[in-house]
Amino acid sequence: MPGRAADAGTVDPRRRTPRTDAVLARPDVALAVERLGRDRVKQAVVAVLDACRRGEVAPEAVTDAVLAALPSSPTSLRRVLNATGVVVHTNLGRAPLSAAAVEALAIAAGATDVELDLRTGRRGGRGHAALAALAARVPDAGGVHVVNNGAAAVALVSCALAAGREVVIARGEMVEIGDGFRIPELVESVGARLREVGTTNRVRLQDYAAAIGAETAFVLKVHPSNFRVEGFTSSVDIAELATLGVPVVADIGSGLLAPHPRLPDEPDAASCLRAGADLVTASGDKLLGGPQCGLLLGDAGLVRQVRRHPLARAMRVDKLTLAALEATLTGPVTPVARALARRPADLRQRADRIVAALGTPAEAVDSEAAVGGGGAPGVALPSAAVAVPADLAEPLRHGDPPVVGRIEGGRLLLDLVALDPADDDALLAAVRRHWPTRPQAGR
Ligand SMILES: *Cc1c(COP(=O)(O)O)cnc(C)c1O
Numbered sequence: 001m002p003g004r005a006a007d008a009g010t011v012d013p014r015r016r017t018p019r020t021d022a023v024l025a026r027p028d029v030a031l032a033v034e035r036l037g038r039d040r041v042k043q044a045v046v047a048v049l050d051a052c053r054r055g056e057v058a059p060e061a062v063t064d065a066v067l068a069a070l071p072s073s074p075t076s077l078r079r080v081l082n083a084t085g086v087v088v089h090t091n092l093g094r095a096p097l098s099a100a101a102v103e104a105l106a107i108a109a110g111a112t113d114v115e116l117d118l119r120t121g122r123r124g125g126r127g128h129a130a131l132a133a134l135a136a137r138v139p140d141a142g143g144v145h146v147v148n149n150g151a152a153a154v155a156l157v158s159c160a161l162a163a164g165r166e167v168v169i170a171r172g173e174m175v176e177i178g179d180g181f182r183i184p185e186l187v188e189s190v191g192a193r194l195r196e197v198g199t200t201n202r203v204r205l206q207d208y209a210a211a212i213g214a215e216t217a218f219v220l221k222v223h224p225s226n227f228r229v230e231g232f233t234s235s236v237d238i239a240e241l242a243t244l245g246v247p248v249v250a251d252i253g254s255g256l257l258a259p260h261p262r263l264p265d266e267p268d269a270a271s272c273l274r275a276g277a278d279l280v281t282a283s284g285d286k287l288l289g290g291p292q293c294g295l296l297l298g299d300a301g302l303v304r305q306v307r308r309h310p311l312a313r314a315m316r317v318d319k320l321t322l323a324a325l326e327a328t329l330t331g332p333v334t335p336v337a338r339a340l341a342r343r344p345a346d347l348r349q350r351a352d353r354i355v356a357a358l359g360t361p362a363e364a365v366d367s368e369a370a371v372g373g374g375g376a377p378g379v380a381l382p383s384a385a386v387a388v389p390a391d392l393a394e395p396l397r398h399g400d401p402p403v404v405g406r407i408e409g410g411r412l413l414l415d416l417v418a419l420d421p422a423d424d425d426a427l428l429a430a431v432r433r434h435w436p437t438r439p440q441a442g443r
Helices: 020-025 027-036 038-053 059-069 099-108 128-137 150-162 183-189 205-211 238-244 269-275 300-307 310-314 319-330 335-341 344-358 390-398 421-434
Strands: 143-147 166-170 176-178 193-197 216-222 248-253 279-283 294-298 363-370 380-389 406-408 411-415
Touching: 020 027, 020 038, 020 059, 027 038, 027 059, 038 059, 099 319, 128 143, 128 319, 143 150, 143 300, 143 319, 150 166, 150 183, 150 216, 150 248, 150 279, 150 294, 150 300, 150 310, 166 183, 166 205, 183 193, 183 216, 193 205, 205 238, 216 238, 238 248, 238 269, 248 269, 269 279, 269 294, 279 300, 294 300, 344 363, 344 380, 344 421, 363 411, 380 390, 380 421, 390 411, 390 421
Parallel strands: 166 193, 166 216, 216 248, 248 279
Antiparallel strands: 143 294, 279 294, 363 380, 380 411, 406 411
16 A cells, blocks of 8 residues: 555554544645545545554555545546447447537536526527427428437337327337337336237238227337348338328337438438338437437427327436537537448558557457447448457456457457547557556456
């Protein structure tokens, strides 16, 4: 431990141990109190003074020991270098926000005019700028609304339009979205009944038509965003469903607002609405590249009905989300979009540079990255990675900043597609710290 008292045992350390209040009042410690809160800093001070009394910390070293024991930031969440090769990684918080969205968050964090019209001094439409930005990006939508996440959008639509009635859904689209949560159970949980049609692999327009009746509230078309069924399959597209004479709700998941050239099979809001969907639901933090939220776009009357339902209040987004969403929709290219646009040759060049700088037997390799986060299943993004021994995975994950890669073929691949080039040097430094003088296994 730093500052261990050299004379421990010869002088009674208890007599030289400073008082808690005196330590808390020292300038550096007081600054930490302002930043991290008194309770957290006091805990550290008490622990260090205990160590001081035991002779394990010299009285002169108390301040340094307190500062060293404090967390470096007010949140226990860490910034992580995403070298997994998964662009939208659910366990890493899905879409990283753009600098513009982060700036917007900081501005909205204080008192803000989220629900006040500063011109008139009266109550204003909550989040109208974010909603207007969303509507502007999808002119085919007559109405738009934003809730807490994609699942909330599906639940709210089901509750507002189908409670006590039937939702018709193809068996092959009964999707589990993650962590054991399933779309069909979500729909049922708000009081709608499911009417399943077709089989796991095939469904025809006729199956839908036969199921539709007086009890039908809408047809739900769910994009299988995290799996693919191959072989003898058929499904009914939105244009055909739109001929059935009942509303069609398309849960596209990924949040693409318009077609993406690299993801031709991924549905987007504009195309779905143009094809005849009455409502589209999607997540804000997948391919849209924004904060966690759920988007609802489509028929103005239906959106109004959904927005005025009592449950809508329980799914209302906060000012931070509205600020970040607006900045995402109107601001510069998002980190997700930038990642999807990276060219394999450029990624390979970055990998080569890192390998050359490492000067150790690392290897630059071509790799196959993925969109992830419930988007574009089966689409391989050609990428490049730095391959290092697999036993570096743990020390890199435990490092500062933590680096998360992926194990493949017995090696740890540090894939560059999801990593901002500005973070290449941080990645390089992290690997250098652990290689070749890396800690022994088990440490
Ligand atoms: C991701 C996804 C959801 C759930 O959205 P969350 O934002 O995670 O709540 C629902 N449906 C589909 C098709 C999805 O891909």
